[in-house]
Amino acid sequence: MEVAFYATLERLVGQRRVELPLAPGATVRDLTEALAATWPELAEHLFEAQGELSRRVNIFVAGRNVRWLKGLETRVEEGDSVAIFPPVAGG
């Protein structure tokens, strides 16, 4: 599964796109835990202390912010794009 990182999170990971060995149908929780295992410094951006999704990250599956779906329990289906951003806005 391909995951794209943007803005300051791309800097932190050191690359725009990474491949994760997750099966189709895995959840965003599976995905974020795999990411945190590979890049421990990502963990503070991904999770609040209680293990909930952090306000400091926005994860999009097929263009939808999982915050408006089922959060960490959102399933990632085959062919879904996954994009991870820090909060970004401008004007």
Add this chain to the structure above:
Amino acid sequence: MKLSDFGQSIAHIDLSTGNCRVESAPQDWVEKFIGGRGLGVRYALEAGPEVDPLGPENRLCFMNGPLTGSEASMSGRWACVTKSPLTGTVTDSHQGGWSACRLRWAGLDGLVFEGQAENPVYAFIEDGEISLRDAREVWGQGVHATVAFFRERYGKKNLSVNAIGPAGENQVLFAAQVNEDDRAFGRGGTGAVAGSKNLKAIVIRAGQKKSEVSDSKAWKEARRQALDTIRDEANITSPRKGGLSVYGTNVLMNVTNTIGALGTRNSQLNSFGERAETISGEWVEQNLLVNDPTCHACPVACKKEVEIKDGPWAGLRMESVEYEPAWSLGSNCDNSNAASIAKVIDQCNDQGMDPIELGNAFSVWMEASEKGWVDEGEELAWGDEAAMVALTDAVAAREGVGAILADGPTRAAESLGHPEIAMAVKGQAVPAYDPRGLKGMGLGYATSNRGACHLRAYVAAAELGVVPSEADPLAWEGKGELVKTFQDLHAFSDSLDLCKFSAFAEGAEEYARQFAVAMGKEFEAEDVMLAGERIYNLERYFNNLAGFGRGSDTLPARFTEEPSTAAGSKGHVSELDRMLVEYYAVREWDEGVVPKVKLQALGIL
């Protein structure tokens, strides 16, 4: 510089007679409308909402806010308010850099120009004195040459120059005013109004002044609390860490593309695919960035200077590839070359034009060309960078097709017999958020008092998950109240006048605390929202009197009838009618018209 004296030094300049006088604003106005945008609208209303925007009766008002030029963070802004020649509504635009501060440090809180000079003039301001001087030597010059001319004459130190370029002189309806930092009063055609008055520039010489407040300890504490929120690493404003600080406004490009809210090919499409990456803030930061200077008292430094390294525009060093023009001249025109976007933005800064409006004028002409509605020899192909560069100067000069595009995309589309391809509201083109993928932004465009605008209600901050909220961008329910809240909050911050981006960290509490201490009076967060509501209603009252009645709050049918085809927003249209019902209810308006009882309740009548 006693902050609580704000409003006591408003200069009135009659360009027809050359008379200048400085007097206090009515105390009632300062109390109700705060400063900046609010006070400017009140002065514009005094001229009459029915005036010809390009006639001598229209007022061109430059207003500082109570915090302008102080030590408060992000306080380097002033408002320009007038009746817009582009829309016929009241309009306000805000400029960063240092010009606003220098006006305050020179001892003035605002400038109200009216009349029309017989020959081109500039206003020279120093030590509270204003003189009108002959500008014929620089008439016809671009902004960059005009700034150089005045620096040669008066020296660079402590000097600000706010000027129009040829576009303003030729009354291009979306002409801007630009200062020595290439910061602009961008939208609404304030530069055309200056041009109609033969006002080439405002030149201010003043060194920094320290603020005086009655309680210096409280002032320091109020500012520290606000600065702490700006520096908080959880906020996008965090210096060198937050997305806005590291990449500038163009950090948005990849996220709006991801969610299917990046208008492409005149909003016929909703995503630019992988091509968005090469016009994004990340790409610019990695490939073109050379410097990131700041405005007065700003730790964020969102301005990102770039230098083009190769190709036909190699060597060009320019102020910033901001998100809005990167979109309007980029995906909107099917152009994925950041270098050509930078070139056209730089031309706009020099000619004095709004690149949002220009990009939309181009995309109208491109769509019309594709559909065979343009005469042979006048076509403009999608993504034709060389033609865009050439046409930019032609628009400023009103030459050839440029003369048609100089009146903006709405009139250009009407001239072709196809008004439906103008992506505009009340005559002003839409900015860079497709309302099918960010529904609150669509309601914000429709109900903006200056025509389509992202900055009257930046609900994208909520819909993109930047500030805590429950604002799913694809949901229409609840957007009426959300948009009203943002409109009122921003109306207040635009009147202080703090940078809009302060709202990514600060809120009504921080605004109230700083304003209260600066003015030496009681002022709470709820007073912020009430004053903002009053200002928003004042603008709407102006527009109602100017002929914008029921049914004026619209969106182009493309957004309400043609479903999105992009991932993230696929199948969605804007449910504008439903959102308007909610919005008018919370506003207590009668289908866009402010009832007399509401005006009375807010102290406007």
